[in-house]
Amino acid sequence: MGADTAKSQMALPRIGVHLLGELGGEADTCLQGLLSQGFTADRAALPAEEAATAEKQDILAVTGRYRPELHTPTHLSRLVGAQRDRTILFLSHMDPESFALFEQAGFSFINVTTDQTVKSLVGLIAQVDPNAVYQASKTAAMRASMSTEIANTVVDLFSRLRADPVAPKLAESHQQRRAMSALIGQSPMSVWIELIQNYHDGTAQHCSLVSGYTLAFARVLGAGNQQTGRLFDAAFFHDVGKAMIPLEILDKPGRLDPAEWEIMQRHVLHSHDILIRDEHTCGEIARVARDHHEYLDGSGYPNGITAPQIDDITRIITICDIFAALTEKRAYKPAKPFDEAYSILKSMAGTKLDPDLVRLFEKVAAECDGRLGRAATAA
């Protein structure tokens, strides 16, 4: 490809893919597949009045089982308007007569298949506009390289802390925190969780996952930039003290005995000690790290403090921390599904966790599941 062509493709406006289909059907599966492959995509439920969010460069795809009462040439023509030549009819079980009627109505990308895979949809998108696939592949490649870079540096931070808790300058990871925040910001939660699950070091993976949930929660809570930054930092560093816990305990495939559990609990004090002496992190982060296993009813550790002594930022990190612990894979346990993990949070609301915050967290849990179908923003 010549430099001029590459330049002109770089300047192209971002092409979105709008899926029109029934809730919980093939459209949802296709949406998750497209988002994970770097497409900017969303889904609207049929019957819709208009494909209101579509820009002129966007591509529309009607998915699901063909239903004669819903997928009429008249209705779909009105719905997609002038974008008929950028509309894919990706429907199963359509009879040849109906197929002919759509052709007569000017639809040229019609695919009738009972096997509605993301792969075949991407093939159709490539026929409508190869640039959409080109843009998606660039986004996916960028995410993968950012993810690898962040993973390496976060794992490195923990290895260095393990070797010498005094030597590493935590402020050096400031850039990584910013990069991670950008990565999470431009990926849907479900995609980003997949990236993080490729991390090798359990604690680095966990701190990254808690940071992601915290960022999503900050968005739901309407936190401003400064507040979001404070929350993100508190999440990113909350378990740094685990670098001081022997790996045999951290990675033990099974329940810890009382002596091991006592050692494990010390990680909050190690975190506090590391963070409090770092000139670039403020006392708040150290305090959150110390208190993130405390519960409102006083049943937590290390000090058994109760509701009046537990501030909002700590309550937020505690919720994100528990949700991460439940939904991450470990050598000794599989990841719990998001809805099951949220039910566990709900069972702790009021006694151990802040009930209002747990209620608001439902949006984050739903977003992780892809149930909200939040569109990915352009890279």
Ligand SMILES: [Fe+2]
């Ligand atoms: Fe912890």
Ligand SMILES: [Fe+2]
């Ligand atoms: Fe944690």
